[in-house]
Amino acid sequence: MRITALAGGIGGARFLRGVLAAKPDAEVTVIGNTGDDIWVHGLRVCPDLDTVMYTLGGGISAERGWGREGETFTVKDELADYGVEPTWFGLGDKDIATHLVRTQSMQAGFTLTDITAALCARWQPGVRLIPMTDDRAETNVIVDDPDGAADTAGRPMQIAIHFQEWWIKYRAHIPAHGFVLVGVDKARPAPGVIEAIEQADVVLLPPSNPVVSIGTILQVSGIADALRSTNAPVIGVSPVVGGAPVRGMADACLKAIGLETTALAVAGHYGARSHGGGLIDGWLIDTTDAASVTAIESLGIRCRAVPLMMTDLDATRAMAVHALSLADLT
Numbered sequence: 142m143r144i145t146a147l148a149g150g151i152g153g154a155r156f157l158r159g160v161l162a163a164k165p166d167a168e169v170t171v172i173g174n175t176g177d178d179i180w181v182h183g184l185r186v187c188p189d190l191d192t193v194m195y196t197l198g199g200g201i202s203a204e205r206g207w208g209r210e211g212e213t214f215t216v217k218d219e220l221a222d223y224g225v226e227p228t229w230f231g232l233g234d235k236d237i238a239t240h241l242v243r244t245q246s247m248q249a250g251f252t253l254t255d256i257t258a259a260l261c262a263r264w265q266p267g268v269r270l271i272p273m274t275d276d277r278a279e280t281n282v283i284v285d286d287p288d289g290a291a292d293t294a295g296r297p298m299q300i301a302i303h304f305q306e307w308w309i310k311y312r313a314h315i316p317a318h319g320f321v322l323v324g325v326d327k328a329r330p331a332p333g334v335i336e337a338i339e340q341a342d343v344v345l346l347p348p349s350n351p352v353v354s355i356g357t358i359l360q361v362s363g364i365a366d367a368l369r370s371t372n373a374p375v376i377g378v379s380p381v382v383g384g385a386p387v388r389g390m391a392d393a394c395l396k397a398i399g400l401e402t403t404a405l406a407v408a409g410h411y412g413a414r415s416h417g418g419g420l421i422d423g424w425l426i427d428t429t430d431a432a433s434v435t436a437i438e439s440l441g442i443r444c445r446a447v448p449l450m451m452t453d454l455d456a457t458r459a460m461a462v463h464a465l466s467l468a469d470l471t
């Protein structure tokens with residue numbers, strides 16, 4: 142069975158562990174979000190690719206959900222002592238080795254696809270992990286200038302800051318007026334991305350952030366259309382349970398694009414493939430949102446309410462089994 146998943150960071154990676162547990166013999170391709178990627182102290186950091194690689198490869202910090210287990214931050218502290226910004230970014234000593242390999246390889250002319258494959262040769266995540274694009278496409282967030290600059294009429298100046306600054310330094314607490322994927326107009330899908338969607342037996346949208354993770358991947362030319370045209374059923378898992386995101390700050394992102402933080406709203410945002418050019422055929426929601434099943438099915442999306450808390454591998458495996466059964470694949 143060929144399974145293709147579009148994944149962001151922590152939620153996506155954890156769900157993928159359940160997919161591998163449910164279907165150990167499946168060929169799984171993960172199309173990773175690279176909109177979060179950032180240059181930090183001269184190193185190229187790819188948070189969502191690394192989170193998938195470390196989580197499935199056994200190196201992830203279970204406590205943080207990102208970066209390495211047993212990490213130290215000596216270099217980060219030394220850089221801070223030199224007063225070098227960004228001091229807010231948690232650059233771990235072990236993690237730096239990954240960024241050094243990636244940065245040196247980029248300087249040698251290798252593509253992010255090749256580099257990701259080389260890094261995964263060490264970690265053996267059990268999936269083929271490919272970036273959504275090898276080109277630059279960085280999520281920036283439009284906010285009121287945090288330093289309070291105003292225009293001549295006294296209105297707050299709006300500026301664009303890197304997603305990581307909004308996410309880490311400001312904890313998404315300053316309202317986002319919108320998101321801009323800088324470079325997306327020239328970004329092409331990485332080799333294998335479109336084929337992985339077209340040739341899959343099922344395409345999964347894990348419970349990643351629908352705006353800045355899955356939504357970012359869908360902005361790369363050709364990817365949303367491939368979802369609309371693939372013969373594979375497309376099944377999503379709601380990242381919102383009981384009106385709140387399970388993890389992270391998806392509510393701040395959904396609000397920025399005018400969406401309510403509900404499983405129904407996110408389903409409607411993706412839309413039904415069966416009509417109106419939407420992207421999904423099925424949508425798993427949590428039992429606490431069972432009252433929304435009828436409304437979601439009325440959108441033309443098959444829906445089932447099951448426990449969506451990824452408390453342990455058994456729970457996550459059960460979610461994956463439910464997702465595959467929604468696609469009539471178990």
Ligand code: FO1
Binds near residue numbers: 150208229232
């Ligand atoms: N998240 C934080 O909340 N604080 C950090 O200092 C931080 C550092 C960091 C370093 C490498 C990396 O791969 C991820 C890191 N993250 C950190 C998580 C990251 O911001 C998010 O995982 C994604 O970008 C959003 O999904």
